[in-house]
Amino acid sequence: MHNFISRIVVRGSVAALLALTAVGGSHTSSAQGTDGEGAGTLGLSGPAVMAIVSIVDQRIAVYDAHGGVTQARVSSGRTEYETPVGVYSVLQKNRDHVSNLYEDARMPFMQRMTWSGVALHGGALPGYPASAGCVRLPNKFASEIFELTKLGTRIIVARRDVAPVAFSHSALPKPQLAAAEAVLTRTTFDPLADEQGKGSVFEPDLSNWPERQATLDSLRTVADEKAATAKAAAAPVEELKTTVKTRAAAVKKATGTKRTAERAKSRAEGRVTQAERRLAAAKQPATIKSREDALAKAQAGLDEAEAKLAEANAEVEAAEKAHAAAEQELAAAEAVFAEADAAAKEARRKTLPISVFVSLKEQRVYVRQGHEAVTDAPVTISNPETPIGTHVFTAVDFTPGGDDMRWTAVSIGPHVPGQDGYGKKAEPTPTDAVYAGAALDRIALPDDVSARISAALWPGSSIIVSDEEQSKETGESTDFVVLISGEPQGGI
Structure with missing residues (x-):
């Protein structure tokens, strides 16, 4: 067994936290529009890496790889149709979506989170949860972030607003990318074949890393040749x-x-x-x-x-x-x-980010790429009777030199009764890196799984650790969907 996580090391924690939280900084903006239509000036300098929706605060924050963030008000699912707290990704995009569930309701700039009907989209914002499970956004904001997200962009729905922090760990996987024959095999989904012909898949920007760009170009050349053969x-x-x-x-x-x-x-x-x-x-x-x-x-x-x-x-x-x-x-x-x-x-698929899910409940690790299952295996988690929490670790970019990854961490806290009070103006709470690292300290992966992860570790890859199992929403043409037990799940 390979010791996947051994000891946490948080480098420059104060500066990193400020760079990646939604508080202050030259890349930060607020898109709170008083009538729900305005979106303000986006504070993102590149493609969105993740979006975090806060149910209590009725707010969304969208982050890029460089600490840029922009926020807006939202309206999540009303009682009995609650937007479930959990981990999702963008599965499909459609500028002019019309619901087939709710009397042909218009859902402009729709970004699907589940195939059963939960999505981000433009809509009315009354100041409290009012949707049938989706997350409504100000229309202008919805149109602007639509251009910045990709298929596969991570979406986290939390009870209270939480911000990612820069995170490093001595045993987080390091990229060992092969030039044309990566390790991962087996799957049936073509991530570029979006059903509605809308949106493109998330792909890493390697312009600052010429050697890694050469590797990716090599893989893309092979992919293009094989696509031509298939055609x-x-x-x-x-x-x-x-x-x-x-x-x-x-x-x-x-x-x-x-x-x-x-x-x-x-x-x-x-x-x-x-x-x-x-x-x-x-x-x-x-x-x-x-x-x-x-x-x-x-x-x-x-x-x-x-x-x-x-x-x-x-x-x-x-x-x-x-x-x-x-x-x-x-x-x-x-x-x-x-x-x-x-x-x-x-x-x-070898050119696309990888997703890893470690489940305490199932005592297994699962790997997906291109929205399809690649492999799974038993995993060793110490003290399995003790909750581990739910944490998302995202590889946002290569470190200088291109031989390692720069990671962020987001932890979804437990539901604290009596702290709802929708529409609070509180700033997001930075993720506790020590708490996230303590969860990772308990995990050891099989060597072959670690090798597979390292062989496909592009920016945009993520590792999810949770007490929970995969949701039934995790299936064909999805990334992992993880729902937090104890939270209302009316939208599912």
Whole structure:
């Protein structure tokens, strides 16, 4: 077992805290708009790394990788439709979303948090929780942060407002990025294939780290080549689908002709039978002769019907054989495409941030990348009978030199009854780095899992540690969704 977390080291804690909390600083702005429409000047100098929603304070704070933050008022879920406290990410973006649950309600600048219907979006802000589970934002603010978030941007919903702090630890994973063949394998989701064609996936900005940029470029080149191979493999699949459809129609047509021939033969057999009975009943030579002629004519008709049926049978057999051959060709082409497509998606995912979830309740560690499961394994957590809390550690950028990561920590505190009082103006409380580090001290990961994490550790990667298990909302095409027990979960 590899000692994943050993001892906490908080470097320059006061300066780091000020740089990353929502209090003061040249990058900080307040977007409190009195009517819920104004958003103020954004204090972000780059893409959003995370957003933290406070239920009690009815406020959202959006952070970038450099300590920049901007805030706005929100309206979260009302009683029985509460926005659940927990950890989410942006799963989908749509500028002009219309709800299919709530009478076609408009949800402009929608950023989906769960597939069951919880999202950030523009809307009315009465000053208290009023939504059906979503987090409403001032419309102008919603439009501005829509441009700064990506698929995969972390969203944390907390009871009270909490701010991330700079965080370092001697055993946090260090990047060991391979040039073209990263360790991670297996998954089926293409993170770029957003269902609505809206939004792009979170990708690290490595402009300050030329060596890391070269590594990422190498991976992207491989991904582009494999994507081109998959695209080329898709063309014959589409052509063969058309061929299969055409040949299926030919089988249907030939089968119809055969059925017509079968009915014609049946009628001809009936005429022969009737002619035979009439001939058998004839007594006079002239009648016999007449009915022999009728029988011969009926038999000729039967012979012709049988010939046409034989021809129809041959046509059906040929059509079915051609159809089966086309289906076999299609199956072979689809197999080639599936292999090429899987390789392309896997190569693409290697360029994306990784997510790790350590669950005290399940005593397991889970790894996801590109919104799909990669691996999971048992994990050793000391004193498992003692709660560990819920903490999110985010790799926001490389350190100078590009050989390590700069991390932040956010801890979601427990619900303290009697401290609700919606709309408080209190500043966010900085995360207690010692408390977060104490949780990490108890965890040890298997060596192979640690190696997988280090091999895919781009900026934007995160490690979630929690008492909780994965929510049922964690599934295909999601990052981890972790809901805090003891909190209302009406929105789910």
